[in-house]
Amino acid sequence: MTTRPTAKSSDKDAWRVGVLFSRSGLMEVTESEHFFGTALAIQEINQGGGVLGREIEVIAYDPGSQPETFRKLADRLLTEDGASVVFGCSTSAERKAVLPAIERRNGLLWYPSLYEGFEYSPNVIYTGPAPNQNAFQLAEYIVRKHGPRVYLIGSDYIYPRESNRIMRDLVESYAGRVVGEQYVTMEATDAELTRSLDAIRDAAPDVVFSTIVGRTAQRFYRMYARSGFDPKRLPIASLTMAEGEVRAIGAEYCAGHLTAASYFGTLARDSNDRFKAAFAATFGAETPVSMWSASAYAQIKLFARALEQAGSLDTQKLVEAALGLSLEAPEGPIRIDPDNNHVWTTPRIGRVRSDGQFDIVWESKSPIKPDPYLSVSPIGGRWLSEEALSA
Structure with a gap:
């Protein structure tokens, strides 16, 4: 075109x-x-x-x-x-x-x-955003708010593998533990995603960090809900799931899940x-x-x-x-x-609502300098106040 x-x-x-x-x-x-x-x-x-x-x-x-x-x-x-x-x-x-x-x-x-x-x-x-403008804040939030056991799942290419490498370091810096890590093909079959969901159930994490992208991510969220996972007890945390894909998936399958981003439509x-x-x-x-x-x-x-x-x-x-x-x-x-x-840019964390929009559950007080090589941003640094975690 x-x-x-x-x-x-x-x-x-x-x-x-x-x-x-x-x-x-x-x-x-x-x-x-x-x-x-x-x-x-x-x-x-x-x-x-x-x-x-x-x-x-x-x-x-x-x-x-x-x-x-x-x-x-x-x-x-x-x-x-x-x-x-x-x-x-x-x-x-x-x-x-x-x-x-x-x-x-x-x-x-x-x-x-x-x-x-x-x-x-x-x-x-x-x-x-670079990782210090979204992943750092999300890692602290999920470990301190939802629990220390984190499961990593992503599509099999450079972004998920590198993001999960960073997320593992971050989770461990907050005294959390990665209890599983796996990758699915870019156009994963239902059978492949079902095996992934079975592995997640067996690992019994407190939160799932997903870097699955595109149409496969849309099917993963639907299958996650249909498999009986409750986002109130086991949310999916993401850096990529936004309003358009929530609509494509169906808000009923996404409500309660988390996304870290610099922008949400509800701002x-x-x-x-x-x-x-x-x-x-x-x-x-x-x-x-x-x-x-x-x-x-x-x-x-x-x-x-x-x-x-x-x-x-x-x-x-x-x-x-x-x-x-x-x-x-x-x-x-x-x-x-x-x-x-x-x-x-300004880091924020949002939770999907039943109408497909996001409630912003945390945001930085000001924009943060990008640090793409993580040469300055401290692993394990504190971003979230106790008030934000108790909200």
């Missing part, structure tokens, strides 16, 4: 950018939300006169949730389509697939997803109210907002500010202009850290 919105200005005068989010395949729900947030922000910018009087022209492809297709389409954007700036990727497998092309051709990738950390590229702006902020109103007007009130759409939306707004300062899509000029930029995003204040190209 290629999208080329009609611009008032000529192709020569438009700022041409690439968009790579899957509208189909395993990651369809999550990446469609990335796409919606991206499209909304670009629409608002173009309707407001563009950047320096020039509109943003989009060339968008649907990679179908296939990392190899992401790689090929990134090459096409950078060579045939003449787009040096790309907004895209959700999973780490997708990001790793396009990164060689981005770096080889000196493009710039804006990546809006949380990830496992331990990466830096001068050709990437990372606008999702009471003027910036979020404006975002939700514009989103509903564009995509319909029935389309839920989430961390995926909010982060993609915010990074386009940051890009526009950087482009206004740089006056050019040249990668070096654009990165220099972007570093240090701040924005009142739907989640609240964010800022691109000049030390590592990642974003200051």
Whole structure:
């Protein structure tokens, strides 16, 4: 799929950018939300006169949730389509697939997803949370609030394996214990998931930390409920389960489970109210907002500010202009850290309600500096007050 919105200005005068989010395949729900947030922000910018009087022209492809297709389409954007700036990727497998092309051709990738950390590229702006901005807080919450026995389960690729490695260290730092760890295929069968659920039952944990993604995660949550697991006694904790997937699964299967994220649709902020109103007007009130759409939306707004300062899509000029930029995003204040190209963001923990929205059960008092290599953030540091744990 290629999208080329009609611009008032000529192709020569438009700022041409690439968009790579899957509208189909395993990651369809999550990446469609990335796409919606991206499209909304670009629409608002173009309707407001563009950047320096020039509109943003989009060339968008649907990679179908296939990392190899992401790689090929990134090459096409950078060579045939003449787009040096790309907004895209959700999973780490997708990001790793396009990164060689981005770096080889000196493009710039804006990546809006949380990830496992331990990466830096001068050709990437990372606008999702690093582990010290979500996993650290979630680990303390689940061990101190729900109990010390934690079971780790994930899809079998880099993000879950690295996230679980970090989570194991965190759980043990809070005097917890990992009582099981397993991985399922990206498109796991019902039989495979049933065996996983049997293993969880046998291990008798206090909480399950899941890094299963996409359609497999949706089936896992349904099967978890149908197998008789009660989230009041044994919740699933996640860094990725958001409003859109809760709706796709069915809120009745998700109520009581936990997600750590920087954004929830229930946030009471003027910036979020404006975002939700514009989103509903564009995509319909029935389309839920989430961390995926909010982060993609915010990074386009940051890009526009950087482009206004740089006056050019040249990668070096654009990165220099972007570093240090701040924005009142739907989640609240964010800022691109000049030390590592990642974003200051506010950690929060939410519990799914029966209507598919989230009650925010804890949030940081202020944004936290990103620490993708965990060189400063203390393992076992205390983030949560006793009041938060007793709530």
